[in-house]
Amino acid sequence: MKPINQLSVQDEFVGFYLLKELNLRQTNGTPPKDYFDIILSDSSGQISAKYWDVSIQDKETFFPMQLVKIRGTVLSYRDQPQVKISRIRKATEEDGVSITDFVRAAPIRPIDLLHTIKLAIQDISNPEVKLIVQYCVDKVEEKLMHYPAAKTYHHAYFAGLAYHIVRMLEIGDFICRQRPFLKPDFIKAGIILHDIAKPEEMIAQMGIVTDYSNQGKLIGHIVLASNWIVEAAVAHHIPLESEVVLGLQHLVLSHHNLGEWGSPVQPQTAEAVALHHIDLLDAKLQMVEDALDTTAESEPWTPMVRGLDNKAIYRLKV
Numbered sequence: 001m002k003p004i005n006q007l008s009v010q011d012e013f014v015g016f017y018l019l020k021e022l023n024l025r026q027t028n029g030t031p032p033k034d035y036f037d038i039i040l041s042d043s044s045g046q047i048s049a050k051y052w053d054v055s056i057q058d059k060e061t062f063f064p065m066q067l068v069k070i071r072g073t074v075l076s077y078r079d080q081p082q083v084k085i086s087r088i089r090k091a092t093e094e095d096g097v098s099i100t101d102f103v104r105a106a107p108i109r110p111i112d113l114l115h116t117i118k119l120a121i122q123d124i125s126n127p128e129v130k131l132i133v134q135y136c137v138d139k140v141e142e143k144l145m146h147y148p149a150a151k152t153y154h155h156a157y158f159a160g161l162a163y164h165i166v167r168m169l170e171i172g173d174f175i176c177r178q179r180p181f182l183k184p185d186f187i188k189a190g191i192i193l194h195d196i197a198k199p200e201e202m203i204a205q206m207g208i209v210t211d212y213s214n215q216g217k218l219i220g221h222i223v224l225a226s227n228w229i230v231e232a233a234v235a236h237h238i239p240l241e242s243e244v245v246l247g248l249q250h251l252v253l254s255h256h257n258l259g260e261w262g263s264p265v266q267p268q269t270a271e272a273v274a275l276h277h278i279d280l281l282d283a284k285l286q287m288v289e290d291a292l293d294t295t296a297e298s299e300p301w302t303p304m305v306r307g308l309d310n311k312a313i314y315r316l317k318v
Contacts, residue, residue, distance in 0.1 A: 003044035005294045009081055011074045016091055017042055018102040019066045020208055024059065036062065040070070040083060041208075042102045045294025047074075049083035058088075065205055067091035067099055080303050103206045106155075106163035110145040113162035117144070117192060120169050126185045128236070128244045133189050135232035136196050136225065143199035151202065151209035153307045154283040154290070158207030161198055164282060165191060171278050183271055190251035190275040197224035222262055225252045251275055288313055 001015035021039035026032040036051040036058070049072065051058075062068065071087040091097050106113065121137065124130040137144070149155035149164040168191045176184045201216030201224065202209045215224060226249045232238075233245045247269060254272045256263035257280075267273045284307070291302035291313050302313040 004040065004042050004047050005044040006296050007047065007074050007081065007083075008296055008298060009074050009076045012072070013074070014069070014071045016067055016069050016095065016097050016102070018099065019062065019064055019068055020046055022062060022064045024054065034059070036085075038083075038085070041104070043104050045104070045290075047081060047083055048077075049085055051085040051088055061090065062088070064210060065099075065208065067095075067097055067102060069095065099206065103158050103208070105158035105207065106160055108159075108163060108166070110159040110162060113159060113166050114141070114144055116166045116169065117162065120188050120192065124185045124188055126244065128238050128242070129185050129189050129248065131236045132229055132232040132238070132244070132248060133192055135235060136193055136228045139228060140196060140199045146207055147199045147202070147204055148207050148209060149195060149198060154286045156207075156209070160207060161195060164195065164286070167286075168278050168282050171282060172274070175274055175278065179274070181270060182274055186247055186251065186269075186271040187274060187278075189248055190255065190271060191278065193225055193229070193248065193252055194255045194275060194279060195221060195225075197221040197228065200224055220262065222252060222256065222264075247271070255279055284308065 002011070002013050004017070007013065017040040019038060020041040023037045025035055025037045027035060033052070034054040036054055038049040038051060040047050040049045067090070069089050069091055070083075070085050072083040072085045074081050075084055076082070117137065121130060121133050124133060140147075144162045146158055147162075148157055148160035150160070155161065155164040169188065172187045172191050176182050176187055198221045201213060201221040203211045203213055229245060229248050229252065230240060233240055233242075238245060250265065250269055251272050254263050254265045254267040255275050257266055257276045267276050287305050287307045291305050292315060295302040297315075300315055300317070302315075304310045304312050
């Protein structure tokens with residue numbers, strides 16, 4: 001069975017894969033016919049697929065987050081690989097496959113990622129900042145062990161959010177040593193808090209986002225996290241007008257930089273400017289790494305990456 005990142009155009013294959021996404025569509029013909037628009041995934045990556053001429057029984061059999069065995073052919077559609085599924089069935093116990101074997105995960109154990117985040121909190125010297133950060137992390141500690149950082153853009157896999165935070169902490173530590181005017185407590189706090197409400201924004205199973213919660217759709221993780229900072233301050237009797245609360249809220253509210261990216265304000269403290277670029281750097285480089293990792297090594301170019309302005313990445317042959 002070939003991993004997805006080793007599939008090439010014209011390959012005919014049989015194997016077990018996860019139905020990461022499955023949507024019922026209709027063709028434009030007369031009369032229209034039902035078909036499945038599918039995203040297949042395994043631990044190496046994901047690929048678009050189509051299953052044509054869907055029957056009534058198929059509609060009652062196949063759902064997202066199922067393991068299936070398929071026979072398919074890799075075609076090229078708009079310069080992107082796409083699988084045409086000729087046969088499909090649900091995996092059974094007799095097949096001896098487990099869904100955990102098909103889920104992409106962070107390269108570091110979740111327990112180790114959480115330990116690193118806890119050490120960073122302990123290293124915060126300002127007691128009020130530490131109390132607020134700990135309060136917010138406590139809200140989602142269990143979910144940090146498995147939640148992704150996003151649905152599709154970056155770190156979109158099991159424990160991806162914790163991995164994103166830890167990699168940002170590494171970058172932040174370097175930048176604070178290179179730029180001593182930055183306040184390390186606020187850099188650490190901003191990194192840990194900037195996406196801390198993502199587990200309340202998204203509905204995820206095994207690191208795969210299936211939908212957004214009502215809070216996610218109506219409020220969003222940025223405002224949720226800002227509200228949690230206020231909750232924490234009230235719980236610990238920290239004045240809401242204090243520089244600590246103001247500074248932490250600004251970090252969260254401005255980290256996307258622009259209104260069209262979700263931030264109600266732009267970065268206007270040194271630490272907020274740094275946080276935005278630390279977040280952007282880690283997210284963009286992870287998109288590049290993921291694109292390379294999930295593309296067959298025989299392919300010189302990756303598929304276009306939406307988060308990189310729909311640019312493909314070229315693999316240098318040196």
